[in-house]
Amino acid sequence: MTDPARWTTPAGVAAVVRRRWDDGMLPRAFALDEPFPRVEVPLRGPSAADLGEYFDAARAWADAVNRGSRDGRAYHVLRGRIGGRLAGVTELPTRAVVESYAQAWQLLGTARDADAFRAVVAASLDVPTARAWALTSPQRAVALAGEWATLLSAHRWLADHRDSGRYLREVSAPGVDTKFIERHRSVLAAMLGVPSDATRFAEALGFAVKPATVRLRCDPAVVGLPSGVTEATLRVDELDRLRARPDRALIVENEVTYLSVPVPDGSVVLWGKGYDADRAASLPWLADVPVLYWGDIDTHGFGILHRVRAHLPHARSILMDRETLLAHEGRWGSESVPTTTAMTGLDPAETALYTDLVTDRFGSAVRLEQERIDWAWAMGRLRDAGW
Missing domain, CATH: 3.40.1360.10 (Dna Topoisomerase Vi A Subunit; Chain: A, domain 2)
Incomplete structure (x- = not known):
């Protein structure tokens, strides 16, 4: 006998697919136009022995799994037969299968984020280090999608003026100022392969940094x-x-x-x-x-x-x-x-x-x-x- 509370729900199916989104596999494959990595989720459900005691619960569970598929838009439901000569044969869901990006986005509600990430990657073709960072950090890249064009502008200026000895205050990239660079310094540092600490960031890129000073009282002659x-x-x-x-x-x-x-x-x-x-x-x-x-x-x-x-x-x-x-x-x-x-x-x-x-x-x-x-x-x- 199994506890109905442990039977797989549509939310459980979504959780499996969500992990593929959160670890970057799905958005990365989508942005790179790779075939969809099919996801099959075995469904824990009622056994033949459960049907006597939990028949109504089993029927309700099967209905919920089917509704969760949204007529196949979120996932396909594979069914199998349980039971036998004494209890009768009953057909129940056994697997949920997600086999397209459209289904995954429907299940997770991430269609807009997926499109935004694909646009971020496409916009970065001429900035390989920014593109590489986005592909390794899809969730952060999605969060920055609205500022991505400005980030690329900042990246290009920093890379073009590397080792110039100028102050970052002299930045002239469209839409970029020192406050923007400061706010996104950790991302820009990761893209450019330098430390993210403010001083070390500037030094590693060959920009001028605020000079170190010492305050002293003295015998002026010495x-x-x-x-x-x-x-x-x-x-x-x-x-x-x-x-x-x-x-x-x-x-x-x-x-x-x-x-x-x-x-x-x-x-x-x-x-x-x-x-x-x-x-x-x-x-x-x-x-x-x-x-x-x-x-x-x-x-x-x-x-x-x-x-x-x-x-x-x-x-x-x-x-x-x-x-x-x-x-x-x-x-x-x-x-x-x-x-x-x-x-x-x-x-x-x-x-x-x-x-x-x-x-x-x-x-x-x-x-x-x-x-x-x-x-x-x-x-x-x-x-x-x-x-």
């Missing part, structure tokens, strides 16, 4: 700035060419702290600005200069220190120690999303404190932001470090 200029924001590549010669440097994560620390003669203070700290750390003229890094005492603070050390292995951390953390317990906060990444750029004491933070030794997601450290404590530590 950086080559005019007398009286004590702060500047400069492009990293241009700052490198200044051939600065400071006696020492301090990279500070927090902006207000950066503005507050003293700048001794012959020194330079650079705003790290969180994970942008490796911009400052990448300056070649810091390689032979004593460098201090002062960041938050939390997992990401040590993550930034780890990145700074990738450029400046000799950089020393300041005010990122266990004593400072424990002395300011009343000022602790909490990290919203701590990291647990392995930090190979930390020294043993830093590694031990980082491990304590990761394992919640002092509490859940403990952090001490540098702007919460007592100022007299901070200045004393900086003086002891020779600042």
